Amino acid sequence: MAITVRGKNIEVTxxxxxxxxxxxxxxxxxxxxxxxxxxxxAVEKGRHIVEVTVPVNGILLRGEEATADMYTSVDLxxxxxxxxxxxxxxxxxxxxxxxxxxxxxxxxxxxxAEDELRVVKTKRFAVKPMSTEEAVxxxxxxxxxxxxxxxxxxxxxxxxxxxxxxxYGLIEPEF
Numbered sequence: 611m612a613i614t615v616r617g618k619n620i621e622v623t624x625x626x627x628x629x630x631x632x633x634x635x636x637x638x639x640x641x642x643x644x645x646x647x648x649x650x651x652a653v654e655k656g657r658h659i660v661e662v663t664v665p666v667n668g669i670l671l672r673g674e675e676a677t678a679d680m681y682t683s684v685d686l687x688x689x690x691x692x693x694x695x696x697x698x699x700x701x702x703x704x705x706x707x708x709x710x711x712x713x714x715x716x717x718x719x720x721x722x723a724e725d726e727l728r729v730v731k732t733k734r735f736a737v738k739p740m741s742t743e744e745a746v747x748x749x750x751x752x753x754x755x756x757x758x759x760x761x762x763x764x765x766x767x768x769x770x771x772x773x774x775x776x777x778y779g780l781i782e783p784e785f
Contacts, residue, residue: 618652
């Protein structure tokens with residue numbers, strides 16, 4: 611398990627790096643197949659922002675917090691990740707109690723961002739088949755408003771999204 615700690619507008623001291631690594635290891639004790647963990651520490655307009663991404667067993671845990679103190683931000687991010695883990699495990703236990711977990715969840719990543727007509731960022735990710743319900747669960751787990759996934763029933767790329775009324779929508783493109 612590799613932990614990468616990067617600074618953005620801040621020099622990451624050895625003490626701060628050790629603190630982040632120690633706190634992140636607390637979250638990783640729940641899982642076995644952990645990819646490279648990334649922690650980005652940033653200072654913007656007097657706010658100390660910490661973003662931690664943990665790829666685990668095909669899912670992506672992500673937390674971000676901003677406070678006036680970097681150490682407090684780290685602690686709050688870890689609490690947020692622990693809540694995500696508990697929420698995820700509870701949902702999986704309820705949903706798959708009888709049959710067991712059959713398919714791995716796909717890591718969710720944001721789609722292409724547009725700023726007028728200019729593409730400023732492109733992300734690529736592996737798409738694994740899953741049900742619409744599993745895609746909604748993954749979208750909620752990473753706190754995004756949409757999620758691109760391969761629908762296991764239709765074998766087509768679909769998008770689930772959170773509607774303003776609190777319900778969910780499904781986009782099924784026709785090619």
